[in-house]
Amino acid sequence: MELGLTGKSVFVAAASKGLGKASALEFAREGAKVTIASRNLDQLSQARDEIWAATGQEVTMVQMDVFHPEDIQRAIQTAVSAYGGIDVLVANAGGPPSGQFTDMADADWVRGFELSLLSTIRFIREALPYLRTSGGRIVNLTSTSIKQPIQGLILSNVFRAGVQALTKSLAAELAPDGILINTVAPGRIGTERITELDTVRAASLGVTLEDIQQAATAQIPLGRTGTPEEFARMVVFYGSFANTYVTGQSLLVDGGMVRAI
Template sequence: MDLGLAGKSVFVAAASKGLGKASALAFAKEGAKVTIASRNTEQLEKARDEIREAAGQEVGIVQMDVLDPKQIQEAIRAAADAQGGLDVLVTNAGGPPGGSFSDFKDEDWERGFELTLLSTVRMIREALPYLKSAKEGRIVNIASSSIKQPIPGLILSNVFRAGIQGLTKSLSQELAEDGILINTVAPGRIATERIMQLDRLRADEQQRTVEDILAEANRQIALGRTGTPEEFGRIVAFYGSLANTYMTGQSILVDGGLVKAL
């Protein structure tokens, strides 16, 4: 299938590693002009080199902290200027810390909101003029399977990731007349550094081995295994492509059958 991404301009946030990097690689393999953003310049340069080698495509980099609205504005503008516009925006951000309700004070909730939900709002706001000019713009918001089923010990993520899907559904109505499709892609257990970190945290709390935590988690997944970043990235690329012509406002789980909700 031709995804119609060759020559398209794509901006992927928080893409120096993990799900963002895998998504950027998937777009680059389809011939898109990709710009990746992250706070860490060293990691960005490493990711750029790895994507370029794997996809045979040049990749732009911009430093951007999703907690800084000025950096968001400047990064998206720089990417659009360098690539002659913007066709696809992939929003993404590192997750807020794990914990239960009693663990967090007001400032933790405020930071979690700004990191997870407000950063998505800001990125979309800055990208919209370019996406409207593109006529067939696409937005993919990366969230979490917690938008369908809350994850124990991740209350901040549970609350604000759900807000991302509320934003997606609302904007699908507002942006349709401009030809912009917007969807949320929600990972379940994908083998990233964050998942490994959470596994180690649970292992320490429960005085068990990480291997036991991993095996237990995999037993809850219909396919019996943790997904790969590459598997996730391919789904993001599809929903951000011109091959997707009639799906908007949706939440797509990439979870191997982990979530049992209808």
């Protein structure tokens, strides 16, 4: 299938590691000109070098903290300056801290909102003039918590669901401009984030990390944890120009884990 990504300008946030990095790599494999952004400059540089070595594609990087709106503005403008515009936006950010409702103070709620929802709003707002010109694509990365709340992740449950509500709302608003916007939500994908959450849960229950991982895998019909590459391929399709008629939707990449209809 021809994805129509050759030479396209693709911006991927939080791309120094994990799902963002895997997505940036897959876009580059398809011939896109990728801009990657993240807070950690060392990890970002390593990701850029790895993507270039694997694909031979030019990669632009920009240091960015999603809590600073001026950083988001500068990051988007870096992509525009490098490649003449933006054709695809992948809005992504690290997950908020774990915890129960009673663990969270006002400051935690505000920070969770800024990290998981407001950052997505800011990315879209800054990229929108260029996406309107190109009739572009937006892919928002969230979590299966948009369909089924995850125990101990109250902040993620609330604000990632907000991202999907934003996606659904913007699908109608942006359709006249030819912009398609969708959400891709990972289940248990083998990243540092999953290991960190499993470690916290194991400590709270007084069991081993292996116990938590085995119990979690048992809930997945396919019987295993997914890979970042498997997730990234779905991001690339939804962010591609082979996708011509899917917008406002949420795709769960979870091996069948979530049973919700």
